[in-house]
Amino acid sequence: MLPLSDAKLAEAFGVEPPKAIVLFGPPGTGKTTFARAVASRLDWPFIEFFPSRMGGDKNGVAGGLRDVFTAVNEIENVVVFIDEVEEIASKRKGDPPSPTQGVTNELLKLIPNFREKPGRLLVVATNYIRALDDAFLRHGRFDYVIPIGLPDSEARHSIWSRYIPKMALGTINLDELVTRSAGFSPADIEYAARKASQKALEESVYESQVATKETSTTTTEHYLWAIGNTRRTVSDDVIEEFEQDIERLGRL
Ligand SMILES: Nc1ncnc2c1ncn2[C@@H]1O[C@H](COP(=O)(O)OP(=O)(O)OP(=O)(O)O)[C@@H](O)[C@H]1O
Numbered sequence: 001m002l003p004l005s006d007a008k009l010a011e012a013f014g015v016e017p018p019k020a021i022v023l024f025g026p027p028g029t030g031k032t033t034f035a036r037a038v039a040s041r042l043d044w045p046f047i048e049f050f051p052s053r054m055g056g057d058k059n060g061v062a063g064g065l066r067d068v069f070t071a072v073n074e075i076e077n078v079v080v081f082i083d084e085v086e087e088i089a090s091k092r093k094g095d096p097p098s099p100t101q102g103v104t105n106e107l108l109k110l111i112p113n114f115r116e117k118p119g120r121l122l123v124v125a126t127n128y129i130r131a132l133d134d135a136f137l138r139h140g141r142f143d144y145v146i147p148i149g150l151p152d153s154e155a156r157h158s159i160w161s162r163y164i165p166k167m168a169l170g171t172i173n174l175d176e177l178v179t180r181s182a183g184f185s186p187a188d189i190e191y192a193a194r195k196a197s198q199k200a201l202e203e204s205v206y207e208s209q210v211a212t213k214e215t216s217t218t219t220t221e222h223y224l225w226a227i228g229n230t231r232r233t234v235s236d237d238v239i240e241e242f243e244q245d246i247e248r249l250g251r252l
């Protein structure tokens with residue numbers, strides 16, 4: 001962040017600001033959130049690009065990509081985000097070449113150009129980094145290849161705090177929720193928190209004789225019930241593969 005937000009300072013220290021980064025990790029771990037947060041911290045516009053929605057472009061996905069990068073050239077500061085990049089940059093194989101090969105080639109051509117001008121950051125995200133073309137991940141294209149994994153207990157603590165209503169926060173046993181939600185992704189926590197709130201609301205409206213809508217809210221029991229009824233998205237196998245990917249492909 002610092003070399004991007006203070007380019008002069010970075011230059012004084014001989015630090016080269018990053019131009020392009022890869023985020024990878026299991027679903028729902030916060031890759032999109034992270035990319036948005038970078039743009040928001042820098043106070044730069046955020047342009048999100050979905051390869052899966054470019055199919056309808058008259059020049060195909062490759063043409064759509066070119067148009068986006070041409071348009072982006074006009075903007076002084078910008079974060080460009082390409083989600084599900086494995087759709088357009090997966091391993092080039094097969095004879096005859098697959099249709100996506102042209103798109104992969106196009107993207108590989110566009111990146112050096114994008115890197116030339118300062119004040120811009122390209123962020124690409126994938127759930128499945130091992131499917132990406134080797135040329136895509138070669139040194140010189142992306143400055144960092146950053147794993148985004150499951151939240152540790154400190155991170156789970158802060159994610160839970162975000163999704164628990166303010167008026168309930170003081171009465172909830174957060175440490176218990178943090179322990180019991182080990183292995184949950186941020187998306188799982190959000191889901192469980194919503195489920196708990198929903199149950200508490202239903203109880204308050206339909207069951208409780210004493211509670212009034214003003215005083216009753218969610219309790220630790222509601223959250224523990226919701227945790228017990230939420231399936232972890234990221235299995236142990238996926239975590240193991242992710243660890244291997246970090247070892248083999250991560251670059252920080
Ligand atoms: N640091 C965070 N604090 C609070 N909530 C978060 C955080 N990171 C992610 N979330 C929540 O978790 C959910 C999933 O996050 P996000 O969409 O960024 O994950 P992702 O890695 O991009 O998922 P996918 O691989 O499916 O695209 C979102 O609803 C988001 O609000």
Ligand SMILES: [Mg+2]
Pocket residue numbers: 031032033083125
């Ligand atoms: Mg995402």
